[in-house]
Amino acid sequence: MNIVILDTSQQIARLAAEQVIGVVQSCESPVLGMAAGATPLLLYAQLIHCYGKGQISFRSTSTFNLDEYVALPPDSTNSYRYYMQSNFFDHVDLQAKNSYLPDGRADDLQLAAKRYERTIASTGGIDLQILGIGTNGHIGFNEPGSSFASRTRVVALSDSTIDSNRHYFGESGAVPEKAITVGIGSILDSRGLLLIATGEHKAEAVRAALEGPVSPICPASAVQLHPKVTVLLDRAAASQLTHRDDYIKCQQTPPGLASATPR
Ligand code: F6R
Numbered sequence: 001m002n003i004v005i006l007d008t009s010q011q012i013a014r015l016a017a018e019q020v021i022g023v024v025q026s027c028e029s030p031v032l033g034m035a036a037g038a039t040p041l042l043l044y045a046q047l048i049h050c051y052g053k054g055q056i057s058f059r060s061t062s063t064f065n066l067d068e069y070v071a072l073p074p075d076s077t078n079s080y081r082y083y084m085q086s087n088f089f090d091h092v093d094l095q096a097k098n099s100y101l102p103d104g105r106a107d108d109l110q111l112a113a114k115r116y117e118r119t120i121a122s123t124g125g126i127d128l129q130i131l132g133i134g135t136n137g138h139i140g141f142n143e144p145g146s147s148f149a150s151r152t153r154v155v156a157l158s159d160s161t162i163d164s165n166r167h168y169f170g171e172s173g174a175v176p177e178k179a180i181t182v183g184i185g186s187i188l189d190s191r192g193l194l195l196i197a198t199g200e201h202k203a204e205a206v207r208a209a210l211e212g213p214v215s216p217i218c219p220a221s222a223v224q225l226h227p228k229v230t231v232l233l234d235r236a237a238a239s240q241l242t243h244r245d246d247y248i249k250c251q252q253t254p255p256g257l258a259s260a261t262p263r
Pocket of ligand 1 (some may be wrong): 034035036037039040066067076131132134135138140141169176
């Protein structure tokens with residue numbers, strides 16, 4: 001695992017974008033796993049910036065988002081489809097037919113989840129999965145207790161996730177209580193993982209994920225089982241790590257993930 005601790009969110013976004021661009025440029029038909037939420041916004045802005053400067057094209061890229069709320073129409077400003085369109089897809093040359101999100105409005109949600117899993121497989125699988133982390137340790141919407149073998153499925157959101165999402169929906173808006181999420185087993189099938197966390201409110205979840213026991217109690221601890229993981233943290237998110245000085249020592253060679261010493 002490469003754990004990289006940086007001073008600013010902007011540095012994190014630049015390094016994350018470098019990694020995404022590296023994958024896109026090295027694959028003939030790149031497949032990216034995307035996350036929504038506040039954390040990857042600067043990364044998407046940086047990718048748009050690089051696209052604008054002609055440094056990268058997403059013409060042959062396919063994207064699969066981790067999750068979508070159940071029952072929200074795609075044009076709802078709180079849907080992850082809307083989030084992706086407005087924060088990334090609408091600003092780059094990704095082909096519309098190649099951007100996938102789980103269908104949270106399908107009549108048969110279980111079938112939609114199975115189909116999503118099959119579509120990912122039909123593209124050859126995900127080359128790089130971008131991940132945020134919930135304060136309760138969730139990845140995607142795999143809440144504590146999710147099996148490490150879980151696949152794409154309908155899930156009930158935990159009270160803490162519903163609470164964390166409340167500010168997006170405003171005082172009167174009903175926060176969805178269900179979502180379709182890619183499973184932890186599906187996430188672990190990706191050829192590479194890029195986990196990003198910023199802010200002190202993520203520090204405890206980050207510690208549990210990276211240094212705690214590998215356990216479904218902290219779904220993000222599953223990343224310890226993956227052979228190719230990069231974790232980008234700011235100092236606040238890294239503040240609870242017992243071994244953070246060792247990770248920082250390992251970083252005398254970067255910036256540039258390729259040169260970062262593996263853990
Ligand atoms: C969203 C997702 C979630 C978020 C997590 C952190 O697609 O997969 O796991 O990454 O809830 O959200 P933020 O970044 O808003 O703190």
